[in-house]
Amino acid sequence: MSDGTLGPEGAALSDGAQEALQLDAADPLAHLRELFVLDPGTVYLDGNSLGALPKAVEGRLADVVSREWGQLRIRSWEESGWWTMPERVGERVAPLIGAGPGQVVVSDSTSVNILKALIGAVRLARRDAPARGELLVDEATFPTDGYIAESAARLTGCTVRALAPEQVPGAVGPRTAAVLLNHVDYRTGALRDLPALTAAAHDAGALAVWDLCHSAGALPVEADAHGVDFAVGCTYKFLNGGPGAPAFLYVRSGLQERFDSPLPGWNSHADPFAMAPDYRPAAGAARGRVGTPDILSMAALEAALAVWEGVRIEDVRAKSLALTDFFLRCVAAYVPNGPAGTGVSVRSLTPAEHALRGSQIALLCDPAEQAEPVMKELIARGVVGDFRRPGVLRFGFTPLYTSFQDVERAARVLGEVIGGAR
Ligand SMILES: Cc1ncc(COP(=O)(O)O)c(C=O)c1O
Numbered sequence: 379m380s381d382g383t384l385g386p387e388g389a390a391l392s393d394g395a396q397e398a399l400q401l402d403a404a405d406p407l408a409h410l411r412e413l414f415v416l417d418p419g420t421v422y423l424d425g426n427s428l429g430a431l432p433k434a435v436e437g438r439l440a441d442v443v444s445r446e447w448g449q450l451r452i453r454s455w456e457e458s459g460w461w462t463m464p465e466r467v468g469e470r471v472a473p474l475i476g477a478g479p480g481q482v483v484v485s486d487s488t489s490v491n492i493l494k495a496l497i498g499a500v501r502l503a504r505r506d507a508p509a510r511g512e513l514l515v516d517e518a519t520f521p522t523d524g525y526i527a528e529s530a531a532r533l534t535g536c537t538v539r540a541l542a543p544e545q546v547p548g549a550v551g552p553r554t555a556a557v558l559l560n561h562v563d564y565r566t567g568a569l570r571d572l573p574a575l576t577a578a579a580h581d582a583g584a585l586a587v588w589d590l591c592h593s594a595g596a597l598p599v600e601a602d603a604h605g606v607d608f609a610v611g612c613t614y615k616f617l618n619g620g621p622g623a624p625a626f627l628y629v630r631s632g633l634q635e636r637f638d639s640p641l642p643g644w645n646s647h648a649d650p651f652a653m654a655p656d657y658r659p660a661a662g663a664a665r666g667r668v669g670t671p672d673i674l675s676m677a678a679l680e681a682a683l684a685v686w687e688g689v690r691i692e693d694v695r696a697k698s699l700a701l702t703d704f705f706l707r708c709v710a711a712y713v714p715n716g717p718a719g720t721g722v723s724v725r726s727l728t729p730a731e732h733a734l735r736g737s738q739i740a741l742l743c744d745p746a747e748q749a750e751p752v753m754k755e756l757i758a759r760g761v762v763g764d765f766r767r768p769g770v771l772r773f774g775f776t777p778l779y780t781s782f783q784d785v786e787r788a789a790r791v792l793g794e795v796i797g798g799a800r
């Protein structure tokens with residue numbers, strides 16, 4: 379990095395620790411850190427995999443367990459609002475992805491929701507054009523999306539074409555039923571051009587299905603404004619809902635009436651307690667439900683979402699970019715590049731351009747097999763990121779609780795580890 383290839387333009391670091399203090403002092407979101415359980419000995423940069431615990435969750439869960447479940451038992455489906463929780467919590471996620479009311483439901487895992495969205499999209503596309511038989515899927519997709527796309531294709535008689543997202547405008551055509559893309563690439567942190575790619579799909583008469591796992595809660599999505607058809611996303615990353623927290627499913631309101639879910643369950647029936655043999659789908663977001671919701675996980679998520687009260691996603695994005703910029707500058711200043719120390723070098727896989735960057739930085743190690751031991755050593759020294767094969771060090775930046783001092787410390791410790799300091 380001493381050759382400067384990593385640092386954003388014109389941004390040499392004179393005193394990183396001092397600058398971090400100043401940046402934290404000027405940070406309008408700094409007070410939110412207090413809402414999370416964090417320990418001073420650890421810099422937590424893995425919120426893009428599992429978000430930190432919001433303090434409000436513990437008390438809420440204790441109440442759900444002891445009072446709602448322990449005392450009210452079955453009455454809680456009505457009296458504690460359990461039955462309507464998937465829609466209610468969906469309404470809390472909605473503004474964070476730029477969705478108006480009635481379009482988001484929280485239910486099942488992201489993987490399951492990808493199946494609902496993709497087959498739902500194919501069925502919709504084929505109502506008007508039965509010949510549409512191709513799914514376009516990001517070739518570098520998170521694996522579950524690819525596996526499910528293959529299965530969705532087998533179930534619907536479609537074929538799958540894997541391609542780079544930037545190839546979509548040239549590839550989408552009259553045979554395309556749906557395009558499945560990741561808004562932010564989980565490995566590189568690259569942000570895709572959601573408005574342009576959605577428009578390209580629509581121009582060809584296809585539907586756009588977006589995986590928002592690495593963008594929901596990290597940057598503005600503006601699903602409604604850009605005409606996204608279906609979107610899915612995890613709530614345990616930047617939304618801090620807890621391990622295995624249920625995912626969300628967005629179905630654009632204009633499509634809901636015609637959305638034919640491949641997983642119609644009694645919870646998405648128009649009258650669940652009719653226990654009718656014939657399926658009649660519920661109106662609105664509830665059509666995306668399947669079976670009994672996981673109340674404990676959803677209660678944790680609901681409490682976790684309270685931290686967003688009064689927080690503007692635009693401010694979160696501004697801080698995210700400031701954090702990742704600062705990290706790149708600190709890495710460029712602190713991490714030796716070349717034969718000094720351990721001889722390991724790193725280069726950023728994450729685009730330097732803001733418009734192309736999510737809320738993580740991925741550093742590729744050379745040699746690649748050193749990435750795992752480097753990350754292990756970082757964790758041992760209190761800097762928690764993660765490692766993705768073959769040689770990627772991933773650092774996720776959650777603006778609600780990550781400070782600029784965290785960032786400076788993480789880069790400094792990375793420099794010590796790669797420089798061979800004990
Ligand atoms: C981009 C992306 N899509 C899908 C998933 C899968 O989510 P889940 O395992 O919760 O179904 C993940 C994370 O695991 C992810 O990062």
Ligand SMILES: Nc1c(O)cccc1C(=O)C[C@H](N)C(=O)O
Nearest residue numbers: 426427428520564565591622766
């Ligand atoms: N869901 C995870 C899990 O159950 C265990 C470990 C990691 C995860 C993740 O979420 C991985 C994450 N989606 C990624 O971007 O790599």
